[in-house]
Amino acid sequence: MQHPSRSDLLTTAVYWLVATPFILWTYVIDFGWARAALGMAYTVLLDTAAAYVLVFGVLPGLLDSRRRGRALAGLLVFLLVSAVLYHGGYGWLLGKEAVRWSLVAVLSGLLLHAKSYGLLAVLLTGKRYFEVQRHVLQLQKAQAESELRSLKAQLDPHFLFNNLNVLRGLILENPVAANEYLTRLAALYRFLIRHQHEDVVSLAEELQFADEYIYLLRHRFGAAYGFRWQLPAPAVVAGLLVVPGTLQLLLENAIKHNAGNEDEPLVISLEATATSLSVRHTRRPKRTPVDSVGTGLTNLRERYRLLFGQEIRVEATPVVFVVTVPLLPQARPPGPLAHHQTLAHDYSDSGR
Incomplete structure (x- = not known):
């Protein structure tokens, strides 16, 4: 009742x-x-x-x-x-x-x-x-704003230009790596297009999208940024839902506002439990501040409030910045995961 x-x-x-x-x-x-x-x-x-x-x-x-x-x-x-x-x-x-x-x-x-x-x-x-x-009406408005941002991300000329620039260099130096890079870039765009009208996706799909996205980031920035994953068992991951594009936005924000270098990489940790997903990193502001009005995080907060009835949590101290979003269980979890089969991943020292 x-x-x-x-x-x-x-x-x-x-x-x-x-x-x-x-x-x-x-x-x-x-x-x-x-x-x-x-x-x-x-x-x-x-x-x-x-x-x-x-x-x-x-x-x-x-x-x-x-x-x-x-x-x-x-x-x-x-x-x-x-x-x-x-x-x-x-x-x-x-x-x-x-x-x-x-x-x-x-x-x-x-x-x-x-x-x-x-x-x-x-x-x-x-x-x-x-x-x-x-x-x-509020949900439709938030969804419409989200779709506009998704379309912008798909067509962002800077994002596309940067990746095509990396691809051009790989074609000249390493055609095999270039082919893999192009495959990952295509997979990322397919995900964005496939889920642009959906309210939620499985955490497994969102993690695979993040995997493709991190691959592109590693080729663009080298070892300046490291990525660590701490995930529950695959059976738990398979039964959880998240707002699509959550990890892309949080990873973008981390790299956009924080400096990394190959001698001292900025490590970004992705941690998931049965109820929440967190992106954590130490604060290392860039020497030249990036213009930002915080619309991405504000809209993500509103989408979770409307869709999940829950708030996202932001912990911002002089030392660390953490964003935690809620996860919802789904009635019928998908089949066995093809990716992320171990409990923890550490990409900080890999060549990806």
């Missing part, structure tokens, strides 16, 4: 502030102040409880195909209990000597009670509908 939010409680309070004077006055006319006060209190409690059970329990279950059967059974129980509480409760509170029970009386109580709590239920349902629509 879903839980009412603070705004739901506020809506309920405002509803009863407006409705109570009108309902109470009709009770006073018919039953006097003492019984009217009891009847009004019972109305507030019974109608609020009925509206909440219907809006936050029964209706979400009916919309979920996996819970629809239980929700239908719950709806029947709800209608029966609602009718009994309405017919019997008001009969006792408002002074009837004996409450008569019959099928007609129960059905009458059911209809009268639905009329009583119906307006509150409609208000809460309408409010939640507009909240969902607003959430969808």
Whole structure:
């Protein structure tokens, strides 16, 4: 069962502030102040409880195909209990000597009670509908911004120029290495194009993309930057989801803002657990600061907030910079991984 939010409680309070004077006055006319006060209190409690059970329990279950059967059974129980509480409760509170029970009386109580709590239920349902629509619009906006950045990354002339420049040098010096480099570059672009419209990808795919990306970086910067991987078992990695492009953005930021050299490489660590993925490195600012407004990290934060309902964590000290993003389990993990079969990788001293 879903839980009412603070705004739901506020809506309920405002509803009863407006409705109570009108309902109470009709009770006073018919039953006097003492019984009217009891009847009004019972109305507030019974109608609020009925509206909440219907809006936050029964209706979400009916919309979920996996819970629809239980929700239908719950709806029947709800209608029966609602009718009994309405017919019997008001009969006792408002002074009837004996409450008569019959099928007609129960059905009458059911209809009268639905009329009583119906307006509150409609208000809460309408409010939640507009909240969902607003959430969808926010998600679409963030996704559209992400897709624009993905397209920019695919067509970034500097990125493409730098890699083609490296490729040209390899063709002249080492055709075999040039062929491998071109294969990796093509794989990276295929990943970007294939996942540009997806909200999440498997962590296994994201790690393979990072592997291709690091290969290009190593040919461009040599041993100036080292990369260490600390991953859980392949079976755990296979069942986790991440926002696509996460590692590319975090690796780009690390290299963009921090200096590395072959005598003292800047080591960038990628660490994953069953619940989170972190990119960590020591802070070594470049002598010439890079112009940046932080839109990439800000947008990544918003995407995780909208898609996962969780925040990314940024630890920025004078010594270290760490970004940690949440990982979600997927219902059906993919097959065995073809890459990253060991628990730890260290590329800091390799020629890749």
